[in-house]
Amino acid sequence: MNTQHALQQDPRIQKLMSWDVTKPKQYLIKKEGFAQEHVDTIETEYKKFLAATAIFSDSYMPVCRDVDLLWHAHILFTKDYRRMEKECVGAAIDHMPALTEEDSARLVDAYVQNTLPALKKIFGEDLDMEIWAPDAQVCKCCSTNED
Secondary structure, three states: OOOOHHOOOOOHHHHHHHHHHHHHHHHHHHHOOOOOOHHHHHHHHHHHHHHHHHHHHOOOOOOHHHHHHHHHHHHOHHHHHHHHHHHHOOOOOOOOOOOOHHHHHHHHHHHHHHHHHHHHHHHHOOOOOOOOOOOOEOOOOOOOOOO
């Protein structure tokens, strides 16, 4: 069994990929005016991001803008977000804001050096590269764990 396949079989990933985020998606459609199809794509990539943060929990993992918007929306549904963390990951997936311009600048490099390789290690070519493009607009306000 190759590493990618083994990682995809991790029970945390299986649970995350099946987690229902209908309410955060509805919120995002209403707040941002996104089309349902686009939000469905973001949902899949958001769950992949959560999976990568669960597997590589010690990594500093900035996120692209569209996925971050769904992450923000999900966090607003606090009870569900906490339950998802507990049931799927067994630990918190913290959302860490960048406080300085220097922190914001580090996010772009960390996105290319940490986030994209982690996603590719788990999901290989099964990523939406329009969302995860190396030059995608990175949310310059937040990431997961700090260095």
